[in-house]
Structure formats: C-alpha cells, structure tokens
Amino acid sequence: MTSAAVVVCTWRGVRGEIPEETEAALTLGRKVSSALGADLHWLVVGTAPEADAEIAARQGVAALERIEDAKLAGGQADAFVEAMAQYCAQRSPRLLLFNQTFDTRLVAARLAGRLGSGAVMNGVDVEAEAGGRLRVTAAAYGGDTRVVYELAGEKSCIVALLANAVVPQPVEGAASSPTRSDVAVDLSGVEERIRVLEPARAEGLRLEDAEIIVAGGRGLSSPENYKLVEQLAEALGGMAGASRPLVDDGWVDSSRQVGLTGKITRPGLYIAAGISGASQHMAGCAAAKTIAAINTDPDAAIFRYARYGIVGDCLEILPELIRAAKQGR
Ligand SMILES: Cc1cc2nc3c(=O)[nH]c(=O)nc-3n(C[C@H](O)[C@H](O)[C@H](O)COP(=O)(O)OP(=O)(O)OC[C@H]3O[C@@H](n4cnc5c(N)ncnc54)[C@H](O)[C@@H]3O)c2cc1C
Known part of the structure; x- marks a missing residue:
C-alpha cells in the first residue's frame, strides 16, 4: 500500500x-x-x-x-x-x-x-x-x-x-x-438514484479561456440590445459575457454568466457595459488585466476596478465602439 x-x-x-x-x-x-x-x-x-x-x-x-x-x-x-x-x-x-x-x-x-x-x-x-x-x-x-x-x-x-x-x-x-x-474499487453496492439522460454540452470556445470579453448587464435595458455586446465581441475577436440578471431573466444562456456563480475569467481585456460592479460579478472578472467600463452612473462600483471608464449611455457608446473596432481590423 x-x-x-x-x-x-x-x-x-x-x-x-x-x-x-x-x-x-x-x-x-x-x-x-x-x-x-x-x-x-x-x-x-x-x-x-x-x-x-x-x-x-x-x-x-x-x-x-x-x-x-x-x-x-x-x-x-x-x-x-x-x-x-x-x-x-x-x-x-x-x-x-x-x-x-x-x-x-x-x-x-x-x-x-x-x-x-x-x-x-x-x-x-x-x-x-x-x-x-x-x-x-x-x-x-x-x-x-x-x-x-x-x-x-x-x-x-x-x-x-x-x-x-x-x-x-x-x-x-x-x-x-x-x-x-x-486502483480497484467495488461499487456493486451503489444504487442508481439519478440518471443523466442528456448532458448539457457547450459548443466551441469557453468563456474562461477568452482573451477578450465584452459583457453586458441590466443597463442594456432589453434583451434585443444584447446583440450590441455580441457585435462588439465579434468585432474584437472576443466572446460575449453577461451579468447574472440577464441569465436569470432568460436573455442569454447560463454559459455566458460571469461571476461567483458563473464563469471565473482572466481575460486580457474585459469590457463591462451597463454592469454595476457587484462583488459577485467582479469575482468572475477582477483578475482581468484591463477592465474598461461603460456606465451612466459616475459612482458605479465598476469604476473602482476599471482602468478605462466611460460615463455614458452604453446604447450610444457600444455602436461607436463596434464601428471603431470594425475600422481598425
Ligand atoms: C449568492 C449570489 C451569487 C451571485 N452571483 C452572481 C454572478 O455570478 N454574476 C453576477 O453578475 N451577479 C451575481 N449575483 C448578483 C449580483 O449581486 C448583482 O445583482 C448583479 O451582478 C447585478 O447585475 P448588473 O450589474 O447587470 O445589474 P445592476 O446592478 O442593476 O446594474 C446595472 C448598471 O447599469 C447602469 N446603467 C443603467 N442604464 C445604463 C445605460 N443606458 N448605459 C450604461 N449603464 C447603464 C446602472 O447605473 C447600473 O450600474 C449574485 C448574487 C448573489 C446573492
């Protein structure tokens, strides 16, 4: 032994x-x-x-x-x-x-x-x-x-x-x-109490491995506006993430959730649009090398973590960033 x-x-x-x-x-x-x-x-x-x-x-x-x-x-x-x-x-x-x-x-x-x-x-x-x-x-x-x-x-x-x-x-x-x-074990006494019929399977890249993440929060106001987050992520060659309320409300799949009860990420760049910066969210992105935040509230907690901050409406700023990112490609 x-x-x-x-x-x-x-x-x-x-x-x-x-x-x-x-x-x-x-x-x-x-x-x-x-x-x-x-x-x-x-x-x-x-x-x-x-x-x-x-x-x-x-x-x-x-x-x-x-x-x-x-x-x-x-x-x-x-x-x-x-x-x-x-x-x-x-x-x-x-x-x-x-x-x-x-x-x-x-x-x-x-x-x-x-x-x-x-x-x-x-x-x-x-x-x-x-x-x-x-x-x-x-x-x-x-x-x-x-x-x-x-x-x-x-x-x-x-x-x-x-x-x-x-x-x-x-x-x-x-x-x-x-x-x-x-290592030999004897599992003959284990009764089947739960059977997994169809395991959930995430396709493609994982958020945890993304080098660039653009994440959206409740400040986006409606599920349709989440496409701005996806478009900027695509234009930058990154992935789209979200705060938990967007998952809870069914706007996006849970595989996008960043935070304590979601994915713990460590990207080079994390852009947070309309996210307040609650500690449970930051647990999943605070290790990013650079955080950039867009928020209408100059006192939002996210600005304490952000290297770059834009005080303004993300519904106006995201389309500008998408345009700039596409031009820069
Ligand atoms: C046990 C537990 C676990 C949790 N786990 C997680 C987790 O894993 N991930 C997570 O994200 N949360 C988690 N939460 C929830 C967390 O506490 C917050 O409630 C959540 O992160 C808030 O999401 P939000 O920032 O999108 O929304 P809000 O807190 O509502 O913030 C919205 C922000 O958008 C800004 N805003 C509004 N309009 C605009 C606009 N037009 N343009 C720009 N900004 C605007 C507002 O000023 C505000 O700062 C957890 C909570 C608990 C209790």
Whole structure:
C-alpha cells in the first residue's frame, strides 16, 4: 500500500470532460507535496485524457492512478463518493485536490462527510506547514474576502480549487517519469438514484479561456440590445459575457454568466457595459488585466476596478465602439 501525500483528482463527470484547469491543480499539488516531502499522485476517475502521460511528466507527478467502473460513466455522485472513499481508505492521502466544477460541488462535501474530515470550496491556494498542517486560502463573501482555514489532524482533507486561481507551471528541470496503476474499487453496492439522460454540452470556445470579453448587464435595458455586446465581441475577436440578471431573466444562456456563480475569467481585456460592479460579478472578472467600463452612473462600483471608464449611455457608446473596432481590423 502506497501512502500518497497529495492527490489531484479529476474525472469526466456529467459534462464529459476532464477539466482544462487540471494542470493548475497539479501545479498547486506539486507545491504542497514538495513542502510535505512526499509524492504527488494524479488520480483519474474514468477514461483518462489522451495526453495524460505528457501532462503528468511535465507537472512532476510521481504516480498516475486510474479508477474505472461502469457505474462511474453516468456522472452519478453516489458512485464517485463511494469510489473516492474506498481510494482514501486504501491510500490515506493527506490532501485531495479537486478542480471546482459542477461535479465537484456534488461530491466534495459528501465525501468529506464519509471521511469525517473537512472540505474547503473556492480554494485559491494551499500551504503546507511542518507536521502536515495545511493552510488553505479560499475566496469568500462573493470573492471580496480571503479566508484562511487551518486543517490539522491526520484525516484526508478536501480542497476544491477555483478556476484561474493558479497559473499552471511545468516542473523546473527534468520531467518526471510517473508510474501508472489501476486502483480497484467495488461499487456493486451503489444504487442508481439519478440518471443523466442528456448532458448539457457547450459548443466551441469557453468563456474562461477568452482573451477578450465584452459583457453586458441590466443597463442594456432589453434583451434585443444584447446583440450590441455580441457585435462588439465579434468585432474584437472576443466572446460575449453577461451579468447574472440577464441569465436569470432568460436573455442569454447560463454559459455566458460571469461571476461567483458563473464563469471565473482572466481575460486580457474585459469590457463591462451597463454592469454595476457587484462583488459577485467582479469575482468572475477582477483578475482581468484591463477592465474598461461603460456606465451612466459616475459612482458605479465598476469604476473602482476599471482602468478605462466611460460615463455614458452604453446604447450610444457600444455602436461607436463596434464601428471603431470594425475600422481598425
Ligand atoms: C449568492 C449570489 C451569487 C451571485 N452571483 C452572481 C454572478 O455570478 N454574476 C453576477 O453578475 N451577479 C451575481 N449575483 C448578483 C449580483 O449581486 C448583482 O445583482 C448583479 O451582478 C447585478 O447585475 P448588473 O450589474 O447587470 O445589474 P445592476 O446592478 O442593476 O446594474 C446595472 C448598471 O447599469 C447602469 N446603467 C443603467 N442604464 C445604463 C445605460 N443606458 N448605459 C450604461 N449603464 C447603464 C446602472 O447605473 C447600473 O450600474 C449574485 C448574487 C448573489 C446573492
């Protein structure tokens, strides 16, 4: 039996993909495992990505492990919790690091309950101290505040890492040569309680990866005006985003929502049109290199974050920007 200090766990989940932020979690896992003086393991639940060996090598992974079982194919949280609980019973990892995805939200807290340990969501950093104590920094109160949790004891701790919280870095020096093994689990006792009939699938580029985002808010006044946001995004070669009220009111698809309960983005340029700058929205775009805002209210909170601000009506300014962007192409 191997004792794994830090395990980064990824799976295809109901959306059918290994999260692209896996390398960020592996980078953080490497830092923690090195501080603990132990190995970094990467556990893939279900089908592994094609490039798993290369990713593992450049991230300094010591052991690449896999759990495969038919019951894990349907995105059932019960099966994942059971599989992970059995894995932890076999390996006793000090830290289990997940990317915070839709599936992780279903699994992390329940797994912590099974293990009698703790789960920290919205994680942005983990530091390991002598003796194995972990200090986990997490975003709280809509992303406005950082909270530090100290996790002591010997049980396996669970941390879910926010997207874009860590920049993936390859290992310095020679790449590792990870061992590869299958982990046996018995899921025969897991009953099917939920069946995913048709997983939602987003087509094309993801907002989280966009270099330029033009986002619209309630200041657009009506759903028809959202096309101005889409047109400017297209003219700049970027993607269109939105604040949550536009999603709640059915103007746009939820895949466009930026913020705490939407996408966490890190573009080079974020143009916010008719968005007030509520903390829950800023949690999803404050890491942009440059924020430009258009708002009729000179005291709008968004101007505190913006490098460039235009006080004015976005319904007049957006068409001007679209024209200028098209001329500049
Ligand atoms: C638990 C929780 C989670 C949340 N998660 C999110 C999230 O993920 N993402 C998110 O966006 N929100 C989220 N919210 C909601 C958030 O608190 C705000 O209510 C929301 O972001 C406001 O959206 P808005 O800026 O479009 O609208 P408003 O706050 O109504 O702001 C509209 C802005 O447009 C300006 N304006 C009006 N007319 C014009 C015009 N013609 N031209 C230019 N400007 C104009 C106004 O001055 C105002 O500043 C969450 C809230 C909670 C409680």
